Amino acid sequence: MTCPSAAAISQLLEGTLAEPARVAIESHLDGCASCGELVSELAWVVAPPRTAPPRYRLVRELTDAWLADDLERNEPVELVFTDDPTVLRTAQIWRELAQPGLVEVVDAGTHGDETYVATRIVDGVTAIEPRTLETVGALHRAGGVHGSLGPLVGGPGRPNDPAYRAPEVLHGAAPSAKSDQFALCVALWEAGVGRRPFAGATPGALAVAMQSAPPASGALAPHVVAALRRGLDPDPERRWPDLDALTAALERPPTRRWPYAILALAAIAITFAVVLAAL
């Protein structure tokens, strides 16, 4: 392949190249020193190295955050940068709640065009557990939204894995208490069944899969399947009103009397119908 034109490289940066063309250019970059250097230089121009507020010194880039030194408290922190300013409010509520099970928010603010949240480094992040529902419920009651829940519960402001994003969020809506509920139900389903309720390689495919209820699984008690399915409803309005209701539904098997009574009535009605048809 000859070296790509300035126009082609520019389209690569803008993300407007068709997939085969993008793959071909990336392969070319691997073997061509001057184009590799061009792209490397362009990276410094289009995305200058990240800077941090004066209180912090960036140490290392992690997958979705930065490890930094907090020069005020002289301890390491994790810094998350986001362009979503509503995270500030969540961080504020988060700090006031200071619940066990919530990662401690050290500081939050704006830096340039971005919002940042600094959290204390805990030993990994908290895995989802019963307490998580209570903790996130408290966050919701205080008017906050987590927005990035998954099987591991980190601090606010992180990008959320699409597999845990509610369909309305995949379609561009802002995260809400109802989308937090959806994410928790995906993570709980995954923990109980051993695989995620919805499969899809792309956010688009996931959004399509999320339009139907996940298949029943013998690994979970029927009332748990029912409770999680309601939390996974594609329509946010039809999910549980809040996490307390979800928790209650998960904990308490429904009373058996009514379903049995209805089954018995149905059986009698069918018997009648069969008998009548036979006459």
Added chain:
Amino acid sequence: MPATSDQLAVACARVREALPALELAESDLGAAITEHAGDDVEGYLALCHLAELALACGASHGNGFAIAEIERTHRALLDSVCNRFASPGHSRDDLMQILRSKLFVAEPDRRPRIADYDGRGSLAGWLRVLAVREFIDLTRRKDRTRELAMTDATPELIEPRDLALETIKAEYRGAVAQALVDAARRLEPGDRHLLRQHLVAGLTIDQLAAVLGIHRATAARRIARAREQLATIARTLVAERLALADTDLGEIFSMVASKLDLTIRRMLESRPA
């Protein structure tokens, strides 16, 4: 294929609406469209950044309004590129002057570069690539710490020194280093490029995502996958070549993995300001 007179009339009307003050001969715009459209003129015109193509076309013919408009609109962008490449040998103003003359002035055997803009992407993106490419050629110098020696894709990807192979038993060192080099050769070229830019050029995930036009999470996932593949392939190769027990292999590769992390950190810390 040349544009039909109808297509050209519509194109000219679109340009007049966007840039009433631009005086551009219809035939000049027609020639630019013919040159860049390829076979599908209709499809090209539907996607073309027509106003920017018209400005570039005007500027290539020395139209003062077009040149001033391009310089005004893209001043900040061109300044940032010039800043990046400014050095004691070439001040920022020198670089801007050189860029202007490349863009807008014909050389004896070459038309002004701005005539090459094809309207398929934004003019800003195209200018940025062109400017960086020109400045790399101009300021290529020996002391560039992040210069990439890429005649062979692999040796610089794995620095035995960085991997601190001395922590591995001497008899395995050569085999492990060779396995890592061989494993790097077997990676998908695109993934190898990504990993090299990350490990050697010290580009952050944010930067890689921006420059490859992919989502940040995608870049992070691809890097993680490439590193994992590298370790897995190398591990298989060492197992084949040395007939080692699984426990020994595990020990060697946990060391290698931890040193790969160290390598990344060192790259990031030694990044030029």
